[in-house]
Amino acid sequence: MEKRGVIDTWIDKHRSIYTAATRHAFVVSIRDGSVDLSSFRTWLGQDYLFVRGFVPFVASVLIRAGKESGESSDMEVVLGGMASLNDEIEWFKREASKWDVDFSTVVPQKANQEYTRFLEALMSSDVKYSVIMTAFWAIEAVYQESFAHCLEDGNKTPVELTGACHRWGNDGFKQYCSSVKNIAGRCLENASGEALAEAEDVFVRVIEHEVAFWEMSRGG
Numbered sequence: 001m002e003k004r005g006v007i008d009t010w011i012d013k014h015r016s017i018y019t020a021a022t023r024h025a026f027v028v029s030i031r032d033g034s035v036d037l038s039s040f041r042t043w044l045g046q047d048y049l050f051v052r053g054f055v056p057f058v059a060s061v062l063i064r065a066g067k068e069s070g071e072s073s074d075m076e077v078v079l080g081g082m083a084s085l086n087d088e089i090e091w092f093k094r095e096a097s098k099w100d101v102d103f104s105t106v107v108p109q110k111a112n113q114e115y116t117r118f119l120e121a122l123m124s125s126d127v128k129y130s131v132i133m134t135a136f137w138a139i140e141a142v143y144q145e146s147f148a149h150c151l152e153d154g155n156k157t158p159v160e161l162t163g164a165c166h167r168w169g170n171d172g173f174k175q176y177c178s179s180v181k182n183i184a185g186r187c188l189e190n191a192s193g194e195a196l197a198e199a200e201d202v203f204v205r206v207i208e209h210e211v212a213f214w215e216m217s218r219g220g
C-alpha cells in the first residue's frame, strides 16, 4: 500500500471540484459515446495550443528538478514527461488531419489563455519547487484520471476517440503520474506551513482551470 500523504488529504478535502475535473460532462460524453464531435474538434485545437504552452512550463520544472532536487531521479521522471510531450505534439498533428482541424487558424479561447497565463506565473523563480511540482502533478493527473475513465469497463467510447483516451489513460502514463505525485509528496513532507498553503491553493487552482478547460471544449 502506498502511504497516504498530504496530496491525498487535499483530494479528499476538495473532492467535489476534483470530481468535477476528472468526471466532467465532456469526458463522460466520450465514455458514453454521446460526445458531440464538434466539441471534440474544439478540444483538439485548444489542447494543441495548451500543450505548446505547457512545454516551456515542463522545461522550467525540468531545470528546477536538475538544480534543486536532492534526488537525481526527479530529473529523469520529468524528462520522461518531456519525451512524451514530443510524441504528443506529433499525435496532435496527425489527429488534426484526421479531423480536418487547421491548427494555424485556431485562436486560444479565454479559458485557455487564462490557464496558460497561470502556468507562466508558476514559472517564476519565486515559486517554490514543492509548489511547482504539485501543480505539475495535478495537471497531468486530471488528464490521466479523465481519459482512463473512458477506457474502464462498460465504456462506449467511439473507436475513433480511443487513441486520445489511450494517450493519457494508459498504464505507463498512470505510473508516470504516480512518480510525479511521489516527488511532490516528498517535497511537501519537508515544506513550511507557508509552502503547504501555497501548494494547496495551486492544486485547487489547477483543478479549476481544468474544469474551465473542459467547459470551453464542450461549449464548442
Ligand SMILES: Cc1ncc(CO)c(N)n1
Pocket: 047, 050, 051, 139, 140, 142, 143, 210, 213
Ligand atoms: C488542459 C490540459 N491539461 C492537462 C494536460 C495533460 O498534459 C493537457 N494536455 N491539457
